Every structure is written in structure tokens, then in C-alpha cells.
Amino acid sequence: MCGAPKQGGTLAGIDLSTQTVIQGQVWHDGAPVAGAYVRLLDATDEFTAEVVTSPEGEFRFFAAPGQWKLRSLAPVGRGERVVEAEVGLTETTVVLE
Amino acid sequence: MSRNDVLVTADWAQEHLGQPGIVFVEVDEDTSAYDGGHLEGAVKLDWKQDLQDPLRRDFVDKSAFEALLSSRGIANDDTVVLYGGNNNWFAAYAYWYFKLYGHQDVKLVDGGRKKWELDGRPLSKDAVERPATQYTAQDPDLSIRAFRDEVVASIGSKNIIDVRSPDEFSGKILAPAHLPQEQAQKGGHVPTAKNIPWSKAANEDGTFKSDEQLEALYAEQGFDDSKATIAYCRIGERSSHTWFVLRELLGKEDVKNYDGSWVEYGSLVGVPIEK
Numbered sequence: 001m002c003g004a005p006k007q008g009g010t011l012a013g014i015d016l017s018t019q020t021v022i023q024g025q026v027w028h029d030g031a032p033v034a035g036a037y038v039r040l041l042d043a044t045d046e047f048t049a050e051v052v053t054s055p056e057g058e059f060r061f062f063a064a065p066g067q068w069k070l071r072s073l074a075p076v077g078r079g080e081r082v083v084e085a086e087v088g089l090t091e092t093t094v095v096l097e
Numbered sequence: 098m099s100r101n102d103v104l105v106t107a108d109w110a111q112e113h114l115g116q117p118g119i120v121f122v123e124v125d126e127d128t129s130a131y132d133g134g135h136l137e138g139a140v141k142l143d144w145k146q147d148l149q150d151p152l153r154r155d156f157v158d159k160s161a162f163e164a165l166l167s168s169r170g171i172a173n174d175d176t177v178v179l180y181g182g183n184n185n186w187f188a189a190y191a192y193w194y195f196k197l198y199g200h201q202d203v204k205l206v207d208g209g210r211k212k213w214e215l216d217g218r219p220l221s222k223d224a225v226e227r228p229a230t231q232y233t234a235q236d237p238d239l240s241i242r243a244f245r246d247e248v249v250a251s252i253g254s255k256n257i258i259d260v261r262s263p264d265e266f267s268g269k270i271l272a273p274a275h276l277p278q279e280q281a282q283k284g285g286h287v288p289t290a291k292n293i294p295w296s297k298a299a300n301e302d303g304t305f306k307s308d309e310q311l312e313a314l315y316a317e318q319g320f321d322d323s324k325a326t327i328a329y330c331r332i333g334e335r336s337s338h339t340w341f342v343l344r345e346l347l348g349k350e351d352v353k354n355y356d357g358s359w360v361e362y363g364s365l366v367g368v369p370i371e372k
Contacts, residue, residue: 019277037211040274047296048262049274050184052130061274064264073301075217 007051008058016088023060023089025053026072026079028096032057036074038094043067070094100308103192103204103345105178107213110206113178114138120171120227123210124181124191130210134220136180140169140227144187144334148194154361159234162198166234170227173200180206180213183334184296184303190337192345193354197242199235205341211303241340243327243353245361248287249368256326257290260339261359265331266292268372271363272331282363285372287329293318295335298342311342325351329358 014021026036038059040048043066051059053072061068063085070081070092077096084090105113113119114137121139123131131141142148147165150157157165171177177200181188188209195203206213213220243251251257264270268284286292297314298306305311320326326343328336333356344352355362362368 014277015279018279035214037215042262042264044263046263046294048264048270049276051275052182062270062272062277063274064270064278073215075215 007060008054008056011089018087020063020065020085020087021060021089022063022068022070022083022085022092023058024070024092024094025057026059026074026094026096027057028074028076033072033074033076033096036072036096039071039073041069041071045069072096099348100346103341104207104305105204106207107216107218110136110178110180110213111218118174119176119178120169121178121180121206122169122171122191124179124187125183126187127182130182132222134222135225136213137219137221137223138225139180140171140225142169142191144190148191154357156194156197156237159198159236163232163234166232167230170230171232172230173233174202176202176204178204178206180209182210184211184299184338185209186295186334186338189341190334193241193337193340197237199238208302208304215302240351241344241353243329243355245355245357245365245368247353248327248329248355248357248362251325251327252287252369253289254324256321256324257287258320258326258328258336258339258343259286259290259292260295260328260330260336261286261292262294262296263292265359266290280360280363282360283370285363285370286359287362288369288371290329290371291318291320293320293339295330295338298339305342305346308346311347315343315347322349325353327353327355329355329362331359332356333358 026033036053039050072094079096126144179188271280328339330336340354343349
């Protein structure tokens with residue numbers, strides 16, 4: 001379904017031999033940011049998905065191998081991070097400024 | 098129908114909270130968002146629990162819709178103001194659904210939850226109780242809903258708009274990337290469909306672009322005003338967003354939402370697919 005599932009939590013049940021998982025946390029001022037909006041943009045900067053971070057500031061996407069951009073927006077600021085993902089787990093942090 | 102009849106700003110919404118004759122309705126798939134804080138006085142609709150048949154893949158029928166709205170305290174002459182998460186995807190779906198069952202006065206809050214939260218506007222955790230009504234729905238208006246056979250028959254003749262992301266359109270991924278990529282259906286798109294992602298119609302804060310920007314967007318992508326239009330996505334909610342843009346904001350004639358969308362089309366035996 002298209003509604004964003006709960007963010008964060010265990011990777012149990014996710015097959016990392018087939019899925020390309022991009023996950024991480026949004027930070028600002030030395031602390032994780034809950035309720036931040038995080039977008040996954042494709043290589044042409046087009047929207048692919050968006051989630052809202054968990055109380056621990058976590059987000060998770062299921063993508064495909066390649067280059068992706070994470071863009072986060074929250075009342076305290078915005079931030080971006082480009083990642084190169086392979087099949088399996090790619091972890092990153094987006095810092096809001 | 099114009100933008101002012103169907104779309105309200107967050108400011109307007111905040112000023113009209115609690116006003117008699119106006120019912121705010123939050124629509125999400127994950128209603129924990131509502132439970133964590135909602136517009137003061139807003140009732141909630143769960144996209145799945147409330148709006149989908151529990152057994153078959155279809156809407157709830159007319160009598161179930163009547164029972165649902167009656168229980169939420171929504172009357173036929175109320176102005177229903179919808180908003181939600183996911184850039185208003187499910188709120189736009191509910192808008193289309195309310196129109197399908199003939200509700201007269203429906204509006205969307207521009208930007209939905211996202212803009213509301215980014216603006217730091219107040220949210221309430223108070224339980225909302227409204228006295229029950231006796232809601233009467235109309236028969237479904239099928240002039241705004243497309244089914245699979247019509248989609249196949251429209252290949253090469255109507256505007257078919259695939260509003261998914263480019264990577265879903267190309268078959269690189271099978272679902273929006275916040276979901277696991279394990280699906281039964283084939284990857285790709287309906288032949289002759291144009292890929293005009295829903296997101297191109299929205300600003301980053303979830304609000305809709307201006308009418309001028311929207312007209313230019315569809316014109317650039319080869320949208321033909323002389324043809325009827327079918328929009329689809331994966332399960333019909335993002336295409337409701339585009340249906341809202343084309344029919345309600347821009348006033349295009351004969352626009353249908355194919356809510357079966359790729360989950361259905363990509364599983365059909367024998368239909369043509371392009372990749």
C-alpha cells in the first residue's frame with residue numbers, strides 16, 4: 001500500500017539479498033529529528049517516495065541499485081545527502097541546517 | 098468549478114475550524130498520524146478500513162458509504178474539507194470518492210498535513226464526537242471512474258497519464274520506494290501512456306502549483322485537450338491527486354481515475370505492456 005509504514009525498527013523480515021534498503025536518521029543540532037519529512041529523489045531529481053521520521057528520527061526506503069538523493073524538510077531546517085546504493089543495506093545520515 | 102471552489106488554504110482552514118456546516122476530515126492509510134494530533138474537531142477516515150470493501154477489491158457500496166458518513170456525523174448539506182498525509186494522496190482519493198457518491202460540497206486543504214505541520218499550526222489530540230446523521234448517497238458516478246477494459250480500449254486514442262515516478266514507469270521499481278519491492282505484477286506501463294508524475298503538480302510543501310504552472314506542465318508533456326483522459330498509478334490514490342488537478346483545478350472534460358491501476362493492469366493476462 002502507499003501509506004508510509006512506521007519508520008525505523010528491526011530489519012527482520014526484509015530480504016537483504018534482494019532488497020535495496022536505504023535507511024538512516026535525520027539530525028539537527030546534535031539530536032535526531034522526529035517528524036521530519038524525507039524524500040527520496042531519483043537520478044533526475046524526480047520524487048520517488050516520502051516518509052516521516054520516527055520518534056528516533058529514522059527513515060527507510062526500498063529502492064534499486066544506483067544513485068539517489070535524500071532531501072529532508074522540517075520546521076527546523078532542510079538538508080540533503082546523495083547516496084550510492086547497492087542491493088542490501090545502505091545507511092546514511094541527513095543533517096538539517 | 099474553479100480553484101476557489103475546491104481548494105482552501107491552511108489559513109482558511111484554521112479560521113473555519115469548528116464552524117457549523119463545515120466538517121474537517123483527515124484521511125490517511127496509517128491513522129496513527131491522526132491519533133497523534135489532528136485539526137481541532139476533525140474526524141478521521143481510514144483509507145483501508147473505512148473506504149475499501151473488506152472482502153473484494155472494490156469500494157464500499159452505497160449503503161455502506163451512507164452508514165459510514167452517518168456514523169461520522171456528516172450530513173448531505175455539510176461542506177466536507179479533506180486533508181491528510183502523503184501530500185494529500187489519500188485525501189484526494191477521498192475527494193474523488195465523495196464525488197463518485199455525489200457529495201455536493203467537497204474541498205481539499207492545500208498542502209494537507211505536511212504544510213500544516215511545517216507551518217507549526219496547532220494540532221489536537223482530543224477525541225471528536227459528532228452526532229450521527231442520516232446520510233443519503235447517490236448512485237456511483239461512473240463518468241469519473243475507469244475500469245480495465247476501457248483502459249485497454251483507450252490505448253493510442255485517449256490521454257493515458259501514468260502519474261507514478263519515472264522509475265516505476267520504466268519498471269525499475271514496482272512500488273513507491275517506501276515499500277518493499279516484492280510484487281506479483283509485471284513492471285512497466287500501459288502502451289502510449291505519458292509519464293507525468295503527480296509530484297510535478299505539487300510544490301515541496303505539498304501545496305498544488307498555480308493553474309498557470311499546471312497548464313504549462315501538461316501542455317509541455319503533450320496532453321491533448323481534445324481527448325478524454327484516464328489517469329492511473331499503482332493503487333489509484335496518486336492518480337486521484339492528478340484527477341483532482343486535471344478535472345477540478347483545470348476543468349478538463351472527461352477525466353477518469355483508473356483505481357485498479359498498475360496493481361491490476363500489471364497482473365492481467367494477455368494485455369500489452371511497454372517498458
